Amino acid sequence: MHFILWLNGHQTRRQNTPVENSKNIYIETYGCQMNFSDSEIVASILKENGYTYTEDVLSAGIILVNTCSIRENAEERVRKRLHYFKSLRKRNPGLLIGLLGCMADRTKTALMEEEQLLDLVAGPDSYRHLPQLLEQVGTGRRAIDTILSVDETYADITPVRLDSNGVSAFISIMRGCENYCSYCVVPSTRGRERSRDAASIVRETRDLFEKGYREVTLLGQNVNSYSWKTGDRIITFADLLGQVAGVNPLMRIRFATSHPKDISDDLLRTIAASHNLCKAIHLPVQSGSNHMLGLMNRKYTREDYQERIETIRKIIPGCSVSTDIIAGFCDETEEDHLDTLSLMNQVGYDAAFMFKYSERPQTLAADTLTDNIPEEIKDRRLREIIDLQQQLSLASNQKEVGKTFEILVEGKSKRSENQYFGRNSQNKVAVFTKTQSGPGEYVMVKITGATSATLLGEVV
Template identity: 55%
Template sequence: MLTGSNKVLDETRQGEATTVEGEWKKNGKKLYLESYGCQMNFADSEIVASILAKEGYETTSNAEEANLVLINTCSIRDNAEQRVRNRLNHFNGIKKRQPDFLIGILGCMAERLKSQLLEEEHLVDMVVGPDAYRELPGLIEEITDGRKAVNVLLSREETYAEINPIRLNSNGVTAFISIMRGCDNMCAFCVVPFTRGRERSRDPESIVREASYLFQEGYREVTLLGQNVDSYRWNITKKGEITDPNAETVNFAQLLEKVALVNPLLRIRFSTSHPKDMTDDVLHTMAKYKNICEYIHLPVQSGSTEVLKRMNRGYSREWYMGRIDAIRRIMPECAISTDTISGFCGETDQDHQDTISIMKEVDYEYAYMFKYSERPKTLAERKFEDDVPEEVKQARLEEVVAVQRASSLKRNLVSVGQIFEVLVEGFSKKSDEHLFGRNSQNAVVIFDKGDFKPGMYVNVKVTDCTSATLMGDVV
């Protein structure tokens, strides 16, 4: 369970650069990569590492010894941008001591703040949008020639399908696979359509090849990533028109099946689903294959139909609950998590209570909970007033967090006494005498290390729990 204040910090720690060994040429130069925000940004950083490895760059975990620092950024909330600015100031301190030290900014802040960061504040040498990573070698050459470099053009076609990512911060067990890029939804609060461009899906065969390669390399779990995975479609438009009659058409349910068939020992997860697009076909495919995990992240954002309309989410409270009912009917053991936003424009006390009531009704396993943060260029900024006082937003968020904490504990208490198959991922954060892994429902399980190794499956009987973690014994 994460609130808006610690989610970015948690993911930042995960995104700090680690040393990667590869068989690429070496030019003696070192790259430091730091990532913020969503899982897609972390996956993009792995693509960037691969592109620059071919140019001779080795990654390092020490920014002081790097020749090039790249920060992969997030614009989804203001506190994420402020943290990036603080890091840029820190790196510019290094640059004063090392004049040949280069600083670049990637990702979602790049397009939005390119002029400000390059020309007004002089914080970076290079600004690169999420569809221009192939151009990095040429852009670095421009910098070394004494020019500022920028490419934030968005593409309708780029998917980086054939690039084999270098797995940064890898535990050797779990990995991300991007299946699509961009987003066609225009949620009123969201900057993604403006920073990542229009939605386009990746060739399914390249996705299956990447999953197969990862399994051969010892990975035992992949997470299929997209801003809205349910709208994945290959060779078929949203209107149902086939673009190439000589090629197969693939929707998300069919893609799930293709990846599940790579190997029954390869677990499949995905993120993120959209309530207006999730079909029963996806749920039936999940139920059919044991290695597709019984876990769905289904963001509700608000329990109020009126607020959902202003958010331009494309569904009502009733529609959302219909999707929840379908999940419970088709996969009774499936865990469900969500996102909520407290204090969106015009949210009344009753709207807030509608969110509280839907959280209690669904009883989510966990949730990502945030206060509304107005973002430039969004529909909400142009159309609505950010009129909920900050102290009211905070109070509502705290109430939402309290409800979710109780639900998480309630859900975990139900697991006590049950036996789960757990994929071992590594050592517990608190003790080298314990390992941790996750069950199909995405719950973290802690147990004695014994002789078990990461990548193994073990059966664990749960003996105790907190609101965030299950503890048990291998049986």
């Protein structure tokens, strides 16, 4: 069941004068890949309804900000941008401003009522209603729809690819999460876990291949629990990967994100069996301490995690492993922090996303734990984690010197007009001298040097 709530109380807050560019939509996106994928769905829904996407904020009649609640500073950045967008009304009095995504429900009262920054608020499951919401707002009323759905997956919508390099694209395969990691706001902002029809995912992959794309990343908060029932059969994530890989051997498939408790041997064997299923697994550990993992409600131990890493390396030799780490979670002792550093050394991560903990409202941690690690200690621990990861990334890349990899060319290198960059199956970026083969094509590159972020090589 889905409701639209119209805010009629102060409906003539300001008259939205029709302007020439009133159907031009500018979308600004914050946060994870899932949010960027959602913005492409929003652009598609609005295009179907006669709106035009613009990359120039000054030519927009409607500005939509797709927001992220994961960290406090992401919310602050959005708030600042909304004040700037509001200032654009001086030159365009009819400008409409809308808030989408994870911040929508929790911040709607403050941003719409108290700060008067918004005309429209739509949560992650309300994007089909945007045309009606915009129509209503265009008449001078404000509108809110933040009800979460139990079945919305936008399966039938073909996203408009925004900021695309024409080579790689994201495909959302599920929405929501029910893992309730204690620090995480996603279960409250994105609702219950639901999987998308497998046939629609395969169709979207085929469509992208025909348009020249050569890499897709299947997205979900916890892709390993993907499950789609068709007739008597349950399609698991391993089954889905097999089907998507079968679209064309030249289409590379990646996925994010995996939960360590759910990554099965069956899935690993599926990855090992197909050349085009990329040999790179992102497996967020968050902490190397069992004390912290318990408080984080991660539902695995350090030992369970290490066992999964050993199995990955046994079943998929040469697979790269990346992770997410949080520094300074509630009650974290120096010993807990050292456990994280020792686990990083043991695993030898190829790459990591590292953050210091910031408490988010509407999470288990905010309700039941105390954010009691002083900022300077969080900063120091994060610094140590980042420093170690840089050493590990450098060592990982230096091991590749002398090897030859199949690289999918993505585009021109930022450093030089005469160089291309691309990625190998392990998701490592390689820079090499330009050849006849351009973006979307595969080249064999021999690695001749490495930094902690990049492989340097020559086409062979």
